[in-house]
Amino acid sequence: MAVVSVRDLKKSYRKGFIPKRTQVLTGLNFDIQPGVVTGFLGGNGAGKTTTMKCLLGLVFPDSGELTYFGQPGLTEAAKQKIGFLPERPYFYEHLTGIEFLRFYGQLSIKMSSAQIKQRSEDLLKRVDLWHAKDRLLREYSKGMLQKVGLAQALIHRPELVILDEPTSGLDPDGRYYLSELIRETASEGTAVFLSSHQLNDAERICEQLVILREGRLVFNGDASGFLDQMGVHHELVLSKGGERTVCRIDDSSEIQKRLKQVMDEGYEVLELNRQRVSLEEAFVRVGLRGEQNV
Amino acid sequence: MFKPIWSIAANTFREIIRDRILYGIGVFALLLMGVSVALGSLSFAEQSRIAANFAITGVHLSVAVLSIFVGSTLVTKELEKKTIMTLLARPISRWQFLLGKALGLTMINVVVVFALSLVSLLVFVGLGVDPSARFLVSLYGVLLEGVVLMGLALFFSGFATPIVVSSCCVGLYLVGHWLDSLSYFFDKQSGELIYYVTTGMTYVLPNLERFNWRTLAIYPDPIPWKSVYASTFYGLTWFFFLVFATYLVIRRKDLG
Numbered sequence: 171m172a173v174v175s176v177r178d179l180k181k182s183y184r185k186g187f188i189p190k191r192t193q194v195l196t197g198l199n200f201d202i203q204p205g206v207v208t209g210f211l212g213g214n215g216a217g218k219t220t221t222m223k224c225l226l227g228l229v230f231p232d233s234g235e236l237t238y239f240g241q242p243g244l245t246e247a248a249k250q251k252i253g254f255l256p257e258r259p260y261f262y263e264h265l266t267g268i269e270f271l272r273f274y275g276q277l278s279i280k281m282s283s284a285q286i287k288q289r290s291e292d293l294l295k296r297v298d299l300w301h302a303k304d305r306l307l308r309e310y311s312k313g314m315l316q317k318v319g320l321a322q323a324l325i326h327r328p329e330l331v332i333l334d335e336p337t338s339g340l341d342p343d344g345r346y347y348l349s350e351l352i353r354e355t356a357s358e359g360t361a362v363f364l365s366s367h368q369l370n371d372a373e374r375i376c377e378q379l380v381i382l383r384e385g386r387l388v389f390n391g392d393a394s395g396f397l398d399q400m401g402v403h404h405e406l407v408l409s410k411g412g413e414r415t416v417c418r419i420d421d422s423s424e425i426q427k428r429l430k431q432v433m434d435e436g437y438e439v440l441e442l443n444r445q446r447v448s449l450e451e452a453f454v455r456v457g458l459r460g461e462q463n464v
Numbered sequence: 465m466f467k468p469i470w471s472i473a474a475n476t477f478r479e480i481i482r483d484r485i486l487y488g489i490g491v492f493a494l495l496l497m498g499v500s501v502a503l504g505s506l507s508f509a510e511q512s513r514i515a516a517n518f519a520i521t522g523v524h525l526s527v528a529v530l531s532i533f534v535g536s537t538l539v540t541k542e543l544e545k546k547t548i549m550t551l552l553a554r555p556i557s558r559w560q561f562l563l564g565k566a567l568g569l570t571m572i573n574v575v576v577v578f579a580l581s582l583v584s585l586l587v588f589v590g591l592g593v594d595p596s597a598r599f600l601v602s603l604y605g606v607l608l609e610g611v612v613l614m615g616l617a618l619f620f621s622g623f624a625t626p627i628v629v630s631s632c633c634v635g636l637y638l639v640g641h642w643l644d645s646l647s648y649f650f651d652k653q654s655g656e657l658i659y660y661v662t663t664g665m666t667y668v669l670p671n672l673e674r675f676n677w678r679t680l681a682i683y684p685d686p687i688p689w690k691s692v693y694a695s696t697f698y699g700l701t702w703f704f705f706l707v708f709a710t711y712l713v714i715r716r717k718d719l720g
Contacts, residue, residue: 183718223549223718223719223720226549226552226553227552227553228549228552228553228718228719229718229719229720230716230718246555246557247555249553249554249555250555252553254549254550254553256546256549256550258546260545260546260547260549260550261547261550262475262479262547264478264479264482264483265475265478269478273471273475274550274554276467276468276471277468277471277472277551277554277555277556278554278555279467279468279555322550332553
């Protein structure tokens with residue numbers, strides 16, 4: 171059973187002095203599966219954050235059907251199973267790290283004080299912030315805020331975590347560390363739904379992809395299948411007289427014929443590699459240029 | 465149902481304390497009380513009355529300033545800093561959020577009144593004045609007024625910026641204290657329209673003079689218990705009405 175099902179989600183805003191209706195989401199359909207990291211990709215203004223806010227009840231859709239854990243609508247029981255990390259760390263700066271986690275633990279209702287205390291301490295150790303537990307959040311760096319924000323989203327052991335740009339603005343170490351934490355979270359059975367502009371990270375950790383372009387869904391499905399569909403080619407690495415040559419074969423049915431041909435020509439075959447486009451290239455082709463609706 | 469309200473209230477309380485807003489209020493009130501002692505010493509017979517008058521005025525102004533200026537940022541700050549998003553993504557409804565914020569500021573008001581009263585009592589003891597229960601009733605009126613002012617600030621902050629909210633609240637604070645005088649003055653005029661407008665204002669706007677028992681702290685009048693009960697009901701009705709109205713404003717508001 172899908173953790174969340176989105177059917178025909180539409181949202182528009184009125185903007186300007188003389189209000190003019192702007193369609194932001196145009197009939198989205200997708201599911202979020204348990205224990206899977208689903209990447210939510212799209213250019214700036216594609217509607218990613220609006221969709222996430224619709225899922226969290228922060229923005230009210232014009233129409234559409236949202237089902238959470240098999241039940242229609244965002245009930246209090248459903249909210250208890252959801253964690254959220256916003257795009258920028260909008261947190262209470264007057265709190266220390268440990269107070270911050272305890273506060274959000276108290277808001278989750280289903281935890282006792284002892285459980286909140288234990289869980290806060292465990293999470294601070296897990297995100298490597300135990301040393302800064304008594305420092306005010308206003309003294310935290312961006313990376314530290316993202317980490318404590320993720321801990322906040324996980325404090326009540328949610329079944330779904332919604333992460334809006336979790337790795338934005340982080341250094342490579344921070345991005346790697348946070349990506350690993352996200353993978354760990356999913357491996358424990360939690361559904362992770364994350365938006366990101368860091369496509370290398372997304373390619374590494376996302377098993378499913380939902381791609382938006384100007385509020386429309388352009389892809390929804392398996393990440394590796396998507397990359398395969400966007401084009402696979404083979405690279406043949408050859409050597410003759412100490413000189414290396416790389417040949418590209420676009421049609422896989424040509425491989426045998428091409429191998430025979432180069433060997434007849436006296437080349438030594440060093441490697442035959444299957445190559446597919448990177449997520450970055452596929453995203454640019456589908457998400458931005460609208461080259462192909464998959 | 466009450467646990468999240470309490471958690472938000474405790475967080476609001478902590479936020480205001482740590483933002484050091486209270487330091488300014490405390491300094492102002494202490495200055496006012498210092499002046500009361502200084503002025504009181506100029507007059508032998510009226511010394512205690514002057515001290516009591518300045519003390520209760522200090523507490524009254526402190527609570528009014530806190531309720532209006534901090535109250536005006538209770539919701540707007542959450543919206544501007546977007547901290548409301550992580551809060552409302554939790555199993556918390558928007559009315560629980562509003563009540564939690566209001567309770568947090570009320571707790572601050574109680575602490576301010578308590579602290580300043582203690583200082584006032586020390587001044588009274590120093591001056592050889594016997595504090596009475598009437599002083600407590602006048603403080604209770606100050607707190608009730610603070611609750612209504614905070615309700616007004618909450619209501620306006622549902623759709624306006626903090627500066628607009630503060631301006632509206634200061635205006636309503638002044639009108640709220642002059643309503644009786646306005647009503648009396650225009651009652652004497654011949655114009656029917658003005659009469660209906662001023663009468664209408666007394667129904668539409670909160671009459672803050674109903675919480676003014678500050679003379680009790682100065683003169684040995686009997687405590688008007690009936691008025692205290694009726695004004696308590698009046699103040700709480702206004703407060704819950706304003707919180708409900710604020711809830712209606714933000715109930716379906718998109719948080720961007």
